[in-house]
Amino acid sequence: MVFALRAVFRLPAITSLCVLSIFHAGSGWAREPIPLLLQASEGEQLTRRWGYPMTIKVDPVTAGARDFSAGTEDIAPGKKIPLHQHPHMEELVIVQSGSLLAHVGDQHRVVGPGGMAYAPAGTWMGFENTGNTTATVIWIFPRPGFEEYVRATSVPAGAAVTPLGGDELAAIRQRYRGHIELNGGDLAGYPTEALPPAVAISERSKP
Numbered sequence: 001m002v003f004a005l006r007a008v009f010r011l012p013a014i015t016s017l018c019v020l021s022i023f024h025a026g027s028g029w030a031r032e033p034i035p036l037l038l039q040a041s042e043g044e045q046l047t048r049r050w051g052y053p054m055t056i057k058v059d060p061v062t063a064g065a066r067d068f069s070a071g072t073e074d075i076a077p078g079k080k081i082p083l084h085q086h087p088h089m090e091e092l093v094i095v096q097s098g099s100l101l102a103h104v105g106d107q108h109r110v111v112g113p114g115g116m117a118y119a120p121a122g123t124w125m126g127f128e129n130t131g132n133t134t135a136t137v138i139w140i141f142p143r144p145g146f147e148e149y150v151r152a153t154s155v156p157a158g159a160a161v162t163p164l165g166g167d168e169l170a171a172i173r174q175r176y177r178g179h180i181e182l183n184g185g186d187l188a189g190y191p192t193e194a195l196p197p198a199v200a201i202s203e204r205s206k207p
Contacts, residue, residue, distance in 0.1 A: 033064040043071070045157035046150065049164050052076065054154065057138075059147045069144045074136050075100065075129045083126035083183040089141050091125065093117045098135025101128040124183060149176040 036058065043055040044062055052074060056062060059069040075081060075098070083103065093102075099112040103126045104119050110130075111117060119125040129135050141147075152172050155161055164172075173182070 033066065036063050040072075046154035047157050047159070047161055048150075048154050049161055051161055052079070053157065054150060056147050056150060060144050061147075065144065068140060068142050069147045070138065070140045071147060071150070072096070072136055072138050074134050075127060076134050077129050077132050079129050081127040083124050085119070085122055085124050085181050085183075086141070086146065086179060087122055087181060088178060089121055089143055089146070091119045092140045093119075093125070093127070094138045094140070096136040096138055098129065098133050099131055100135050100137070101130050103127070126183075145176075145179045149179050152176065 038057055043057040045053065045055050048054055054071060054073045056069070056071040058065050059071075060066065073081070094116045095111050095113055097113055099110055102109055102111045102115075102117045103124070104117050105123050105125075117125060117127075127135075127137070149172070152175070153164065153169075173180075
């Protein structure tokens with residue numbers, strides 16, 4: 001199993017997805033937690049179907065983690081993580097680089113490198129990159145689950161990105177509603193200039 005895990009982080013993205021399928025078989029998770037040391041560029045690298053990168057670092061699939069999940073996300077200039085809440089889980093977001101205008105509950109503040117935002121369960125949270133450099137955040141949850149929503153709305157890094165249709169998105173959001181709720185929809189606040197052309201067209205046509 002250790003050798004299989006190492007393959008996840010060294011092989012090309014599409015091959016990595018095949019390796020990860022091993023952990024979805026049977027019980028769905030790696031059976032035992034496995035220690036990992038990861039560089040910033042390592043992990044299960046994904047491209048969200050709105051055209052931006054996200055990496056799942058630690059969860060039941062990648063490391064057999066049972067008590068939390070963690071990953072990183074890049075937020076380009078002019079882009080947002082729209083207001084959202086996790087009904088049954090707290091979330092901790094740490095700004096690794098760049099700066100973001102953070103919204104948590106009724107608080108609004110610019111947060112720079114090393115800063116953080118904590119949202120109790122059921123608290124609305126969102127971020128805006130109002131600067132001119134890409135910001136990177138680390139997200140951490142006390143229980144696994146949210147990362148499966150990420151996988152359901154992503155493709156492996158390097159794979160073709162196809163926009164989500166309205167019915168498909170609605171079905172995914174319904175399936176994972178216990179893990180995340182969004183205010184205004186997944187596409188709200190995602191500038192078209194930051195997205196691939198096909199996704200930009202899809203966003204413009206969204207009612």
